[in-house]
Amino acid sequence: MSFIDNIVGFGKKAIGFLGGDSIGGSLARTALLGYALNRVIKSANKGNDGIQDKGTQVTLDPDTQHSVPVLYGSAFVNGKVIDAHLEPGNKNMWLAVVLCEKTGNLIDGTPSVIGFEEMYIDNFRIGFDSDGVTVKNIYDDDENSSDVWNGLIKVYPFNDGSTSPTAFTTESGVGNTQNAYDIFPNWTSQHTLDKLVFCLIKFTYNKKQKLTTTGKEIKFKLSNNLTKPGDVLNDYLQNNRYGAGISSAEIDIQ
Amino acid sequence: MANLDSYDVVKTHLFVRVYVDEYRTTSGGSYTTQLLTFSDADSAETINGETYTPLGEFLSITQTTSELRPSTDTITIGFTGVPSGSIDEILYSKLKGSSVRVYRKFYTASGTLLSTQGYFFGKINNFSIQEEYNVEERTSQNIILLECASNFSVLQQKISGRKTNQESEKKFFPSDDGMNRVAIVKGTKFDFGAP
Numbered sequence: 009m010s011f012i013d014n015i016v017g018f019g020k021k022a023i024g025f026l027g028g029d030s031i032g033g034s035l036a037r038t039a040l041l042g043y044a045l046n047r048v049i050k051s052a053n054k055g056n057d058g059i060q061d062k063g064t065q066v067t068l069d070p071d072t073q074h075s076v077p078v079l080y081g082s083a084f085v086n087g088k089v090i091d092a093h094l095e096p097g098n099k100n101m102w103l104a105v106v107l108c109e110k111t112g113n114l115i116d117g118t119p120s121v122i123g124f125e126e127m128y129i130d131n132f133r134i135g136f137d138s139d140g141v142t143v144k145n146i147y148d149d150d151e152n153s154s155d156v157w158n159g160l161i162k163v164y165p166f167n168d169g170s171t172s173p174t175a176f177t178t179e180s181g182v183g184n185t186q187n188a189y190d191i192f193p194n195w196t197s198q199h200t201l202d203k204l205v206f207c208l209i210k211f212t213y214n215k216k217q218k219l220t221t222t223g224k225e226i227k228f229k230l231s232n233n234l235t236k237p238g239d240v241l242n243d244y245l246q247n248n249r250y251g252a253g254i255s256s257a258e259i260d261i262q
Numbered sequence: 263m264a265n266l267d268s269y270d271v272v273k274t275h276l277f278v279r280v281y282v283d284e285y286r287t288t289s290g291g292s293y294t295t296q297l298l299t300f301s302d303a304d305s306a307e308t309i310n311g312e313t314y315t316p317l318g319e320f321l322s323i324t325q326t327t328s329e330l331r332p333s334t335d336t337i338t339i340g341f342t343g344v345p346s347g348s349i350d351e352i353l354y355s356k357l358k359g360s361s362v363r364v365y366r367k368f369y370t371a372s373g374t375l376l377s378t379q380g381y382f383f384g385k386i387n388n389f390s391i392q393e394e395y396n397v398e399e400r401t402s403q404n405i406i407l408l409e410c411a412s413n414f415s416v417l418q419q420k421i422s423g424r425k426t427n428q429e430s431e432k433k434f435f436p437s438d439d440g441m442n443r444v445a446i447v448k449g450t451k452f453d454f455g456a457p
Contacts (some may be wrong), residue, residue: 065457070444072427088426091443094452103373104440106426201440211456220455225394249434250423254413258361258383 060204064220065214066101068092074203078250079108079122080240087207093193101211102192103222108121109250110168110203111234112243115261121241122205123177124165129223134163138179160219164191164208170200177231203249205230266368266376270315273369275303276323277314278339281406284356309378313369317341323364326382327401334415337364337382344404352406360386362410368429384412 071090087105094101105144111120127134135145135153143161145153166185167174175183189195191209211222234240238261244251245259266272278300285296301307302321308314322340327333339362344352364382369375371423392405422432431441 027430060264060457061455063453064455066452067449068447068452070426070448071423073447074426075423077427078423088366090426090441092447092450092452096455098453098456101452109423133318196439198439200435200438202435202438210398211454215455222454243268248422250421252417253422258413 021092033182040249043118046110061215064096068103068219068222076106076250077108078111078244079205079230080111080232080243081235082125082229084128084229086227090206090222091192091195094192099213101213101222103209103226104188104192105207105209105213105226106193107205107207107228107230110205113246114234114236114239115242122167123231123233124167124174124207124228125176125231126164126229127207128178128225128227128229130225134161136163136176136179136181138181140175140179140183144255156217157219158217160214160217162210162211164210166201166207167205169198169202169204170195221240269370269376271371272376273371273373275301275369276321277303277307277309277315277365277367278321278323279299279312279363279365280357280386281361282355283360284359285351286354287351288441289350289354293356296355300381307367309367332388332414334418335382335412336415337384339364339408341406341412343401344406346393346402346404349404349407349449357389357408362386362408371456382410382412384410384417387411411428413429435450438445 074151076088076103080154085107086254087103087107090106091104092102098222108122110122113119125177131148132144132146132148135147136142136182137144141162142159143163144159145155145158146157147153156238163176164186165174165176166172166184167186170188173184173186174190177180187197188208189197189202191198207228209222210221210225213220214260234243242259245254246256247253271298277296278319280298282294282296282298286293291370296314297315298312302318302323303314303316304318306313312369317416320343322342324338326335327336345430362382363380366379366381367375368377368379386408388406388409390409392407393402394405395402426433426441427444428442431438
């Protein structure tokens with residue numbers, strides 16, 4: 009006996025009182041079975057409607073022993089998470105990622121400037137909306153674009169501490185103009201992140217648009233105008249924070 | 263650099279320049295910067311506008327090796343005949359880490375200067391004091407030894423840069439709270455999108 013036979017047996021038992029081979033009995037049995045089936049289907053549909061999106065449990069793994077790199081010229085740098093915040097309602101999640109050290113001056117005294125050129129989340133290149141902050145499109149390696157994350161991610165770059173907002177050099181939008189501690193939840197003016205190049209990123213959860221995590225890898229292409237070997241060596245030899253800390257008197261600059 | 267091969271005899275003297283950032287003569291005195299310049303010559307001489315006091319035989323400097331590539335060499339500079347009254351200056355000043363430059367001058371047998379060249383550039387790594395006590399005269403003399411490590415040696419041992427944690431950030435920027443939560447965030451579970 010299969011379960012099909014069991015179902016038939018159950019049906020016969022349940023409607024046994026309407027037994028008989030008359031048309032009336034047959035109709036009555038059909039009507040009752042149809043009603044029962046209808047209830048079952050309605051119940052199943054109700055159950056499907058009631059399945060709630062439970063979200064994604066995101067576990068971050070910031071590295072407390074990560075050495076902040078020094079970047080000269082142009083390079084790709086992975087962001088290292090230093091803070092995270094989930095807003096009430098659990099829909100908006102913020103990350104603060106450190107990228108590299110802010111470097112010193114060129115030999116002629118011109119301050120070095122580190123610019124943000126590109127951003128990648130899980131190897132998708134990010135394209136921004138006209139405000140220069142909100143993500144509009146993503147691009148794969150073949151430059152195929154998609155607007156699946158349109159409006160769900162906002163990116164705020166800083167190139168010399170919390171009070172140095174900047175914009176992506178490859179974007180035409182205004183870009184970031186606010187201090188970091190005015191953007192990131194719970195930060196105060198004590199969150200200065202002095203002499204650091206970093207980025208604040210806001211993710212808005214949307215299962216339909218396939219944004220349910222903060223990405224495994226957040227990568228930036230940065231560019232430093234400190235590129236010449238003499239400038240680089242001079243900066244690295246003299247810097248007290250990340251370099252050798254040698255005084256200028258010890259270096260014979262020709 | 264003069265070609266010394268063409269001379270049968272050359273004389274040399276060593277000239278030491280020590281720049282002490284925090285120098286004082288008493289335990290409660292305030293620190294000042296102090297430039298100490300001295301040589302093993304028998305008369306005062308000038309290099310780059312700075313006059314070097316002749317200590318003659320009272321100064322000894324150990325040998326250093328001369329190599330094409332920079333090496334992690336060390337030298338010891340010794341002073342003898344230091345009166346006990348001057349020991350305070352050594353004890354209460356912060357000699358360790360002071361910059362040391364040693365120059366060498368080459369002369370002909372008749373005393374004509376041929377050349378001045380660098381001999382050793384480094385920092386004071388440590389110092390020690392040895393006392394020679396004369397029981398009969400109730401007097402003592404001291405020998406001060408300055409152990410110096412070359413700049414290359416100092417750089418080899420140096421670890422710089424900052425790490426993404428609170429302690430490292432506070433070391434450079436004590437008032438910055440930007441990395442206070444790195445350790446807290448590590449392992450924290452965020453229910454992103456939960457109802």
